[in-house]
Amino acid sequence: MSDEPSPSPEAADKTRWHCLLGRLLEEPLTRLNVAVQTEVDVVSGSPKADIILIRRTGERWTEAQRAWLADGLRDSLARELLIEFKFSESLNDDALAQLCVNDHLYRAKQHLEPETLQSFLILSKTPRADQLARYAFHPLGWPGVYGTNLPLIHRLRLMVLNELADLPHNGLMKCFASRATEWRKGFVTLFDSRPATLSNDFDWILSGIRRLRMKGTSDNTDSMGWTIEAVMDLGRLAWFEAMMNDMPEEELFRFDKMARIREEGREAGRGEGEAKIILRQLTRRFGPLPETIRTRISQADDDMLERWGDRLLEARTLDEVFTGDPLPPAPMH
DSSP states (O other): OOOOOOOOOGGGOOHHHHHHHHHHHHHHTTTTTEEEEEBSSTTTTSOOOSOEEEEEOSSSSSSSHTTOOOOOOOOTTOOOOEEEEESSOOHHHHHHHHHHHHHHHHHHHTTGGGGGGEEEEEEOOOHHHHHHHTTTTTEOOSSEEEEOOOTTTTTEEEEGHHHHSOGGGGGGTTTSSSHHHHHHHHHHHHHHHOTTSHHHHHEEEHHHHHHHHHOOOHHHHTOOOOOOHHHHHHHHHHHHHHHHHHOOOHHHHHHHHHHHHHHHTHHHHHTTTHHHHHHHHHHHOSSSSHHHHHHHHHHOHHHHHHHHHHTTTTOSHHHHHHSSSSSOOOOOO
């Protein structure tokens, strides 16, 4: 599921948004005895499908579990929920056919009764009214949740993230809506209601996804190949910057480390924060760095580090990160 960084080499095709969504669901639900998988074998010997599988162990969803499941999911009687998540596509024949096939093959492989599995097509983008009518999708009991009676796809449910009600249990899903007004509501809800028992990793990946959404359009980030690790690093950097910007000055001076950051022009903080993360992510993406590049980063001021961090979001080559910026002074011999 990098920070100011950018994608890593092994995932250069496109960002796997279903993995980011699954990673956010995984931590709170796993603690509540619900398994979350982002790669699922629908049939032996086949490639794993880009789907999310949520599977409980009890007879019904508990209130604690339902608190992390959006409308439609939390109200299903099925023990297993199969999700096909489309971040950049809208409603179309291929998406429905793929989910219908996955639903059938997974049930057959696992020997599941039909009522044991409920499959959902979840869309970031809102389909047009004529698209909904084409597949006879009609609203169910909750905003943004649809069903259909058409043969072959009648078992499927449709969820439109832009239309979900602004409620706490919908917050996690709404972070992936296409409309800025809606995904911002999701992040506000999650940051405000996050249980203290969740780990820093959850905060970092949530912050990383938020920064991705804020930095550019969905189309720009979709093709960049952001991995979970890269997004988590992005979140760490966002956390560090927020801490430094928001902490009152009197509190900064309570701590020796923070006092040193103030007194030394934030050299220590930068060394542990922006510079370290940028070095790691450049190496991860472009391989071992020339000593001249490492020197530039170690000698850079805060503004330059921030500029390079922004460029890392879209840079395709090492040169694109540093183009136009001055070289450090030549070493003395």
